[in-house]
Amino acid sequence: MRNWHQLAGGLICLFSSAIIAEGTESLDGVIEPFMTVELSSRIDGILEAVSVDVGDSIDRNQVVAKLESEVEQAALEYARAKASINSDVRLQEVSLAYGRRQLNRVKELHEKNLSSFQDFDKVETETRLTRYKLAQAKENKFLAELDLKQAEALYNRHTIRSPVSGIVVERYLNPGESVEERPIVKIAQINPLRVEVVAPVSMLGRVKTGQLAMVRPELPVGGNHRAVVKIVDPILDAASGTFRIRLEIPNDDYRLTSGLRCQVRFLDRMVEMQPEPAVVASADKVAEVKPSTEVVDTPDTTAADSASVESRADGGDRKAAQKERYLVVTQDSLLPLKKALRKAETLKQKGVEDTWVIAKGSLKGHISLGYFKNRRVADNYQKRLADMGIETRIVAQ
Numbered sequence: 001m002r003n004w005h006q007l008a009g010g011l012i013c014l015f016s017s018a019i020i021a022e023g024t025e026s027l028d029g030v031i032e033p034f035m036t037v038e039l040s041s042r043i044d045g046i047l048e049a050v051s052v053d054v055g056d057s058i059d060r061n062q063v064v065a066k067l068e069s070e071v072e073q074a075a076l077e078y079a080r081a082k083a084s085i086n087s088d089v090r091l092q093e094v095s096l097a098y099g100r101r102q103l104n105r106v107k108e109l110h111e112k113n114l115s116s117f118q119d120f121d122k123v124e125t126e127t128r129l130t131r132y133k134l135a136q137a138k139e140n141k142f143l144a145e146l147d148l149k150q151a152e153a154l155y156n157r158h159t160i161r162s163p164v165s166g167i168v169v170e171r172y173l174n175p176g177e178s179v180e181e182r183p184i185v186k187i188a189q190i191n192p193l194r195v196e197v198v199a200p201v202s203m204l205g206r207v208k209t210g211q212l213a214m215v216r217p218e219l220p221v222g223g224n225h226r227a228v229v230k231i232v233d234p235i236l237d238a239a240s241g242t243f244r245i246r247l248e249i250p251n252d253d254y255r256l257t258s259g260l261r262c263q264v265r266f267l268d269r270m271v272e273m274q275p276e277p278a279v280v281a282s283a284d285k286v287a288e289v290k291p292s293t294e295v296v297d298t299p300d301t302t303a304a305d306s307a308s309v310e311s312r313a314d315g316g317d318r319k320a321a322q323k324e325r326y327l328v329v330t331q332d333s334l335l336p337l338k339k340a341l342r343k344a345e346t347l348k349q350k351g352v353e354d355t356w357v358i359a360k361g362s363l364k365g366h367i368s369l370g371y372f373k374n375r376r377v378a379d380n381y382q383k384r385l386a387d388m389g390i391e392t393r394i395v396a397q
Helices: 002-021 071-086 089-112 115-158 302-311 337-349 374-386
Strands: 029-039 047-049 062-068 157-163 166-173 185-199 211-217 226-234 242-249 260-269 294-296 326-331 356-358 367-372 392-396
Touching: 002 047, 029 115, 029 166, 029 211, 029 242, 071 115, 115 157, 211 242, 326 374, 337 356, 337 367, 367 374, 374 392
Parallel strands: 294 356
Antiparallel strands: 029 185, 029 260, 047 062, 062 157, 166 185, 185 242, 211 226, 211 260, 226 242, 326 367, 326 392, 356 367
């Protein structure tokens, strides 16, 4: 008789496990916040204001507290005023334009032997010095803008923002108190919520990640809410013969709250995964391209096509020839293209106005500094760039 009772008990256990796997029996669980954050400050200081309190609902990036920042605010205003000054750049631009006009007049007189070489050299040197002063003024302008960004970053460090959307569950500090690496508030993210379930070992392998389940919180909340299995712990607890299952339940309307006990019933369905849209990125796409620098494409076969056209016979009597052009480019290739763009911007600040970054072809990564029909003009321009400390080479196309 005793053996019959033991056999019946074993059959009941097996039948209960089968019922659980089919989703008709519930397991106990606890609803918890998705995460809790004890928000603190990156720097030490005295709290000027705390704008939230326990029970307040806050959004992501919402200002939670501010530190005293009179000094940083004054430094920010000074940096902003300094970065807005552009008079030195305009002054040098006007001086350079006048120097170029004067240089053209002296050059014409010199070519007609109506002016000495000394006068021509003096005006040319002054124009070059003005170009360097303009480049220096632009560099100072650029440094002032960097100082402004640094001042803004230092000022923003005194404003503490929430990294998540949620509910304030604890407030530790008040205005006038020192932070000193202590948390200011504690925030709980309750959308979505987590459901922690302790399942018997008989269910190991029967519940999978992505499986759907129905969650029924205890009263007075109640109701049935759909959840998705996110984690199935592969490590068993030998003492209790159980393992953990974590589910995620949406809470857009904030009807649910954490801390509730619930019943979880697993369904024999998996969540439908939406395919992610494919993102096709161009191979020549370069981020953070400044408007002042342009990117052009240079085909590989230009020089080869020219040679082919010149050597091809038309009926044995005529040859079609293409006149060569001369491209002045930087000596070395600068890759990735971001590096070439930054170099081109530096060259423009030195007074080299026609800068083009080559994005394709055999000259990819080089910077084009001029395109000429005459080889002698290209050679003269290359010498002028060499005087400015810019190493270049000439490519015939």
